[in-house]
Each structure stands twice: as structure tokens, then as C-alpha cells.
Amino acid sequence: MFKYYILALFLIAIDQVTKYIVVTRMEIGEQLELMPNFLYFTSHRNSGAAWGILEGQMWFFYIVTIVVVGVVVYFIQTNRDQPMLQLGFSFILGGAIGNFIDRILFQEVVDFIDVYIFDYNFPIFNIADSALTIGVILIIILILFEDSNGKGKIKN
Numbered sequence: 001m002f003k004y005y006i007l008a009l010f011l012i013a014i015d016q017v018t019k020y021i022v023v024t025r026m027e028i029g030e031q032l033e034l035m036p037n038f039l040y041f042t043s044h045r046n047s048g049a050a051w052g053i054l055e056g057q058m059w060f061f062y063i064v065t066i067v068v069v070g071v072v073v074y075f076i077q078t079n080r081d082q083p084m085l086q087l088g089f090s091f092i093l094g095g096a097i098g099n100f101i102d103r104i105l106f107q108e109v110v111d112f113i114d115v116y117i118f119d120y121n122f123p124i125f126n127i128a129d130s131a132l133t134i135g136v137i138l139i140i141i142l143i144l145f146e147d148s149n150g151k152g153k154i155k156n
């Protein structure tokens with residue numbers, strides 16, 4: 001059971017260490033080319049959510065994050081027989097807290113993973129966003145899978 005919280009802590013640690021390196025080693029706007037035309041590290045700050053929406057609305061983000069954390073802990077506790085689901089929720093937990101720490105400390109989030117998919121420059125994100133997105137996608141897949149074989153074991 002606690003391994004899901006330890007996983008979340010591990011994700012938070014990786015997120016915070018990578019952000020610390022970006023903040024201390026790179027100027028804002030500085031870019032490191034890792035794979036030409038595909039992957040760069042670009043030091044960036046975002047005081048909003050995805051795509052910079054709701055810029056500066058810190059109280060909204062604090063409230064939403066606390067609600068997200070509460071709901072996720074509840075689901076981790078009530079789905080003990082669904083390890084994959086708990087895994088998805090621990091990714092969301094780690095990601096949400098990772099960005100929450102930035103928002104509390106700096107009122108903005110440190111981003112640095114800059115991906116160019118074909119010609120589209122995807123918004124610069126970070127490890128916390130990746131964990132959140134992986135967690136969301138995993139849970140969506142599990143829910144779709146549950147529905148398709150009609151078990152419907154997810155408790156809520």
C-alpha cells in the first residue's frame with residue numbers, strides 16, 4: 001500500500017531535482033539541443049496551467065491541486081485490489097504535488113522539456129506534467145478496459 005506513496009515521493013524528488021538543475025544551471029530562455037528538431041531543454045516558467053491557461057490564478061491552482069490530491073488519496077485507499085489503478089493515481093499524486101511545490105515557492109512552474117512533434121512545438125513541460133499525463137492516460141485505458149470486459153470493479 002505505502003509503495004504507491006513512496007513512488008509518488010520518488011516522482012516528486014526527480015521532478016524537483018530536475019527543476020533545481022534547470023533553475024541553477026540555465027538562464028530563462030536558454031536552450032540545450034538534445035536531439036536536433038525533436039528534443040531540447042529550454043528553461044521556461046509558466047504561471048498558468050497547460051498551455052498557460054488561467055495565468056497567475058494561483059488560488060485556483062492551490063484549490064484544484066488540494067482537491068486532486070484528496071480525491072487521488074481516497075481512490076488509492078479504496079482500490080486496494082486494483083494495483084494498476086493505484087499506480088495511475090500515484091503518478092497523478094506525484095505530478096500534482098511536484099507542480100504544487102513550485103506554485104507555493106515561486107508562484108510559477110519551472111518547465112524545460114521542449115519537444116517538436118513534426119513542425120508543432122508542443123508546450124514546454126516538466127517531469128511533473130509527464131507523470132500527471134501518464135497517470136491520466138493509464139487510468140483512462142484501465143477504465144475503458146474495465147468497461148469493455150464488463151468487470152466494473154473500480155470502486156468510487
Ligand SMILES: CCC[C@@H]1OC(=O)[C@@H](C)C[C@H](C)CCCCC(=O)CCC[C@@H](CC)/C=C/C=C(\COC)CC[C@@H](O)[C@@H](O)C[C@H](O)CNC1=O
Binds near residue numbers: 046049060064
Ligand atoms: C499536465 C497537466 C498540466 C499541469 O496540471 C497541474 O499541475 C494540475 C495538478 C492542476 C492544474 C492546476 C489543473 C489542471 C488543469 C487541466 C489542464 O491543464 C489540462 C491538461 C491536459 C493535459 C493532458 C492530461 C495536457 C497536457 C499538457 C501539457 C503537459 O504535457 C506533458 C503541457 C504542459 C505545459 O503547458 C506546462 O507549461 C504546464 C505547467 O508545467 C503547469 N502544469 C500544469 O498545470
